[in-house]
Amino acid sequence: MYRIRLHEFEGPLDLLLFFIKRDELDIYDIPISRITKEFITYLHLLEQLDLEVAGDFILMAATLMQIKVKMLLPKELDEKGEEIDPRADLVKALLEYKRYKEMSEEMSLMESNMRKYNYRGNLDQDPKETLNDYEVLLKNITIYDLIKAFKKALLDRPAEPVHQIKKWNVTIDEQMTYISTRISEKGSVSFLELMIEMRDRIRIVVTFIAMLEMVKAGTIGLRESVTLNDFVIYGLNNG
Amino acid sequence: MDSIYNSVIEALIFASDDPIPPSDIITAIKALDGPDTEITEEDVENSVDELNRKYEQNGNAFTILKIAHGFIHATKPDHSKYVGYLSTEKTKRKLSQAALETLAIIAYKQPLTKPELESIRGVNSDYTLNTLLEKNLVTISGRAETVGRPLLYVTTDEFLKYFGLRTINDLPKPREIEEIMKDEDFLEQKRRIMMSGMEEKAEAELEEETQNELEMDSELQSESEMNDEDQIE
Amino acid sequence: MDSIYNSVIEALIFASDDPIPPSDIITAIKALDGPDTEITEEDVENSVDELNRKYEQNGNAFTILKIAHGFIHATKPDHSKYVGYLSTEKTKRKLSQAALETLAIIAYKQPLTKPELESIRGVNSDYTLNTLLEKNLVTISGRAETVGRPLLYVTTDEFLKYFGLRTINDLPKPREIEEIMKDEDFLEQKRRIMMSGMEEKAEAELEEETQNELEMDSELQSESEMNDEDQIE
Secondary structure (H helix, E strand, C coil), X not given: CCCCCHHHCXXXXXXXXXXXXXXXXXXXXXXXXXXXXXXXXXXXXXXXXXXXXXXXXXXXXXXXXXXXXXXXXXXXXCCCCCECCCCHHHHHHHHXXXXXXXXHHHHHHHHXXXXXXXXXXXXXXXXXXXXXXXXXXXXXXCHXXXXXXXXXXXXXXXXXXXXXXXXXXXXXXXXHHHHHHHHHHHCEEEHHHHHHCCCCHXXXXXXXXXXXXXXXXXXXXXXXXXCCCCEEEEECCCC | XXXXXXXXXXXXXXXXXXXXXXXXXXXXXXXXXXXXXXXXXXXXXXXXXXHHHHXXXXXXXXXXXXXXXXXXXXXXXXHHHHHHHHCCHHHCCCCCHHHHHHHHHHHHHCCEEHHHHHHHXXXXXXXXXXXXXXXXXXXXXXXXXXXXXXXXXXXXXXXXXXXXXXXHHHCCCCCCHHHHHHCCCCHHHHHHHHHHHHHCXXXXXXXXXXXXXXXXXXXXXXXXXXXXXXXXX | CCCHHHHHHXXXXXXXXXXXXXXXXXXXXXXXXCCCCCCCHHHHHHHXXXXXXXXXXXXXXXXXXXXXXXXXXXXCHHHHHHHHHHHHHHHHHCCCHHHHHHHHHHHHHCCEEHHHHHHHHCCCCHHHHHHHHHCCCEEEEEECCCCCCCEEEEECHHHHHHXXXXXXXXXXXXHHHHHHHCCHHHHHHHHHHHHHHHHHHHHHHHHHHHCCCCCHHHHHCCCCCCCHHHCCC
């Protein structure tokens, strides 16, 4: 009997293909009730084993049920007046998926083949004359590299040295004044920029409360920033 | 082309850690020996062929591969077990089935969006896509002109290198849908199950508990008596 | 020693990241061909000499150096200017990490001033900024209205063209970045949370629809008829 390892299936299409192969079904004339039943049995099996049933599988189960119902109803006609097989889309999806799945097997062989080749190590040892006109040129840099760099820049953001006398007793009033000062410099200030200057937690919390107070009082406004997890604090005229 | 360049070309390929394109070789030679130096991409190609012939004759342990738009020295597969024994680099994991499947779809349909990819695979592909981006096997090339302007994904030169392809056109042709349809044998499916069983031997220990459970319960039945009711015209 | 090991030794030296000591070579060979394999450090030494003689004879562009108690391949000094040219080109070609980071910050936070940029990067950015200006990837759009009226920097059309973007708004949104770069655990967790929600919902619907016609529990008792032929293992 089949010992199915549940991880074997990459998704609902993979599982359906498995049923079709195993039972030598005609992919163009899939017995939809039967395969739906098998599919749902499988999902219940996963449940019984207390394994997580992925949403993609549930969605497919629903699709199968829908096709099954449509099979019982009078067929819809296309523009040419021909009957539309409710299974057509599913068959198309199965064939297309199978096509790439086959190629992935092909690629797996290519991968194994390439693993037998080893590239050269210790390249640094090669004698080379250095040419000193260092300049920067773009090549092989993609958007992905760009956003990675951006994220890294934000993560690595240094805690700036703060040139002010540390006061442990921070008051909301003081921090409200501080925020006002910061805003008056440039008209606005980024929340992160503001927070990054705070060394201790109490100061951050108090500043945050001060900020909320000022929003409530209508002296400052907040707006979204282009940066993730940040926003801009700006002064309002009536403040 | 002057054959003295064979040696220069050999040095340039030998000292490069990534496949070096013929254009780079020509650029280097012209930069140092003058822009009038007569050397074409075909000359470089011929030199490489000649070098490989010599390696073969002299019984060298390496050869020059033509992959990822360029040339790179690599040890011949014959000695992979010895090299693998000492090298930690080569013990890195193979790609998962999900990763291979995703790569195949991106490779053949590129550039494509995540929704397109997911509609073919039938499953959410965030995780796999993220892994492939991190491994530099795929990257983002821009945005589609369609509604919502989703990001477009393409394969990289690293992808070509990984699979030993010179250009993306060297990928084996996928079968036509009609051929797939005719295909009645299901050996390949069995083979896959058996193969992955072997490959995952290491993981098997971890999964042993689950495994035992599954073996007990996952005897999926397929009855023949159901067939009659299914014949709906 | 059997001279077939010349080729194995060549492969091991070629692929090794660091100078490989003769003892490591012997270890690898004995591990794979049996502990009785006859091979001494002297044999290895002789092999290396022979390989070098052959390289000399055949006019190869490389040689094996004996350094730091081990062996490594290196190209001959004759071609060092070509090799040097190439490695310089390579550094040029890769937008250095600093420049890339600067470019990324300007792209996302434009228009911004140098002090703003430097407060994010935490380092003086004169050099990278100038390089980017020279390469026409960023430009000056005017002056900020703040004290001292510092210059404002923005990205150029050249920048958009390079990254295949139509407008600067086509850059991946912070939300998309998060989606793509989420660390694996988080992604899995999210997937799980989303799914358990969907699962319940879809399940409830399914149950309703199918309860009458499909008696799951009884069907889980699997039939045996066709099972034998399917056995795998």
